[in-house]
Amino acid sequence: MPGWTPVFAQASDSGAKPVMRQAWLASFARWARDNQLGLFGLVVVGGIVLCGLFGGRLAPYDPFKIQIADRMMPPSLEHFFGTDKLGRDVLSRVLVGSTAPLR
Secondary structure, three states, X not given: OOOEEEEEOOOOXXXXXXXXXXXXXXXXXXXXXXXXHHHHXXXXXXXXXXXXXXXXXXXXXXXXXXXXXXOOOOOOOOOOOOEOOOOOEHHHHHHHHOOOOOO
């Protein structure tokens, strides 16, 4: 198989059998160097998957808490996506919404 190199067990082991090892890290580094746009896409998709898996834990605010004083705020350092008509943090609502199961 290409990319696989046989490695033999220690001589002190009884019945030394060949163990297969792949240099996958070197292969991935070569692919990433040659395909930077593909690497960017992999990072974006990986980020979306992580948000889907851990979105509820990553949400900075309670997505259901109504804060009338903070309604319709534009994006800022406090609320990265801003707030909606009821003052709820939009980023928190997107992160929690991404964890909902598909039907």
